Amino acid sequence: MTWSMLVALIALGVAVFALLTAWKNQAALAAYKKRLSRGQHTPAARAAAENDGPPVVVYNPTKKADFDYLKQTLSRVAADASLPEPVWLATTAEDTGTGQTKQAIEMGASVVIAAGGDGTVTEVGAALAGSGVPMGLLPVGTGNLLARNLNLPLDSERDMAVIALTGRDRALDLGHMIVPEQDADAAELAAALKRDHTSAELAKPGDYPFLVIAGVGFDAEIMGGTSSQLKEQIGWLAYVRAAIPAAFAKRMHLTLRVGSGAADETAVVETDARSVMFLNCGEITGGLVLDPDAKPDDGWLELAVLDTRGGIFGWAALASKLGTGMRAPKNKSLSGQIGSMDMHRIREVSVETRTFQQIQADGDAYGYARSVCARIDPAVLRVRVGN
Missing domain, CATH: 3.40.50.10330 (Probable inorganic polyphosphate/atp-NAD kinase; domain 1)
Incomplete structure (x- = not known):
């Protein structure tokens, strides 16, 4: 030729x-x-x-x-x-x-x-x-x-x-994390967290929408501790650096109220946890799939409560479950284990913590709060997807 x-x-x-x-x-x-x-x-x-x-x-x-x-x-x-x-x-x-x-x-x-x-x-x-x-x-x-x-x-x-x-249009749900007025000033917050005034800020009251995930505690500390510059340099691995100090912070004591808010329809649970997350989708940072059943168009939120005890052993136990695709059955508990993730399918929930905790929505940290609510707004957004 x-x-x-x-x-x-x-x-x-x-x-x-x-x-x-x-x-x-x-x-x-x-x-x-x-x-x-x-x-x-x-x-x-x-x-x-x-x-x-x-x-x-x-x-x-x-x-x-x-x-x-x-x-x-x-x-x-x-x-x-x-x-x-x-x-x-x-x-x-x-x-x-x-x-x-x-x-x-x-x-x-x-x-x-x-x-x-x-x-x-x-x-x-x-x-x-x-x-x-x-x-x-x-x-x-x-x-x-x-x-x-x-x-x-x-x-x-x-x-x-x-x-x-x-592409074709797919109707997706939109999550909302609502933050009420917080009953503290900057000095009280800084004292409670043992931080200076510039690094500890109260979350502003308002509605924080999310398409993938919002959360309180460990996951939010990771988002708040990761710099934009480092993300540009090494991608999602930047979150690993922020996760190390957050992983060994004190567990938070919290009260969950799941349901419509009416006294006869609301389940109230008190527990200790590392993180409470509201999932509209199942896959999060680094390709980690918390719940393969979580779909952005099913009209539900997945409430994920993560907890570890025993230091590094608890995190290793939790990582092994996530790595093998193991998770708690819906609306059942893995309490008593040193590393656990409880999953609950919900439409709305309120979370109250005894101490101030960082909050985040779709990867952006918004400061510290002691109470938030989350709910789902079904099929309100059309997104182009493949045919």
């Missing part, structure tokens, strides 16, 4: 690949519009997808990502699918995604794509909840937890772009 023939064959292969890719994008778009015509989405979602508004990308410019390449890729995919040129809106330190998302809705966006880490995804998703406008994902963070739980192709920016623009 001559050199010219080899070049011709390579060129032919590239052309065929380009044609197949364009056909795939067009087919995905046609299939999506066909589903819409059959009424498989809410009227609000159909109106958003059928309008002439552009795709809008809400992106976090502080992330270590090649946004020029992402813009070119998304632009090409949009052109292949006969969609308008995407509009890009940057987040700021003052507005980390909510305002930009509301602006996108006002522009009549056909889809709002979150390009950032877990925090940006949650911010965009919470602002879109109930609007009928779908969210696409271009994850460029450390954990990218929602994308992982949805089995999106994180190793291919182009595939992610195709799904974000032309």
